[in-house]
């Protein structure tokens with residue numbers, strides 16, 4: 092089949108999110124201008140740059156996470172491991188402004204070092220970010236949309252040492268949850284390794300991060 096999104100897809104559900112899948116879940120913690128904590132998942136999320144490390148997430152409308160990130164210039168990514176899935180899902184509930192999702196989901200908060208927002212203590216890794224860009228989306232006709240893009244530079248990295256094995260972050264042990272389409276999710280349970288054609292000597296020298 093082929094369809095132009097502006098004319099509809101003709102299927103029972105929009106397949107877009109099932110095609111662009113899996114998407115890592117940005118479990119975003121922030122504080123509002125009064126310092127009240129907020130936590131919510133965003134699957135329109137990814138690493139955006141590596142040098143320096145940057146993260147991005149988008150929001151369909153101006154929700155608390157983006158509003159707080161823009162108001163305070165800070166946000167935190169928390170990795171959602173498989174065992175934290177149910178708690179993460181609870182934090183997506185529509186709650187009044189100022190209600191602390193950490194408490195609603197029974198999650199312990201841990202302090203950050205470079206930003207005011209707390210992090211999820213039980214998360215295998217959290218990345219503290221300072222806001223670099225925020226942009227309201229426009230469509231191809233130049234019409235302003237409700238969605239926003241938020242980009243932050245990573246200024247602090249927390250790794251639970253239990254997830255460091257031989258100097259590497261153990262992604263399989265962390266089992267990050269990712270969002271597929273509909274109400275489907277997946278988690279990383281296995282990896283395969285493949286060298287690039289250009290790896291050769293560089294690989295031996297330990298330059299594999301490029």
Ligand SMILES: Cc1cc2nc3c(=O)[nH]c(=O)nc-3n(C[C@H](O)[C@H](O)[C@H](O)COP(=O)(O)O)c2cc1C
Nearest residue numbers: 131132133134135149150151154155156183184185
């Ligand atoms: C796994 C998951 C992924 C989500 N991804 C997004 C997303 O990418 N964009 C969005 O606007 N809402 C997304 N949501 C919904 C928000 O989490 C939800 O609207 C939440 O109440 C927003 O909270 P906030 O206002 O505290 O930021 C997602 C929900 C779940 C469960």
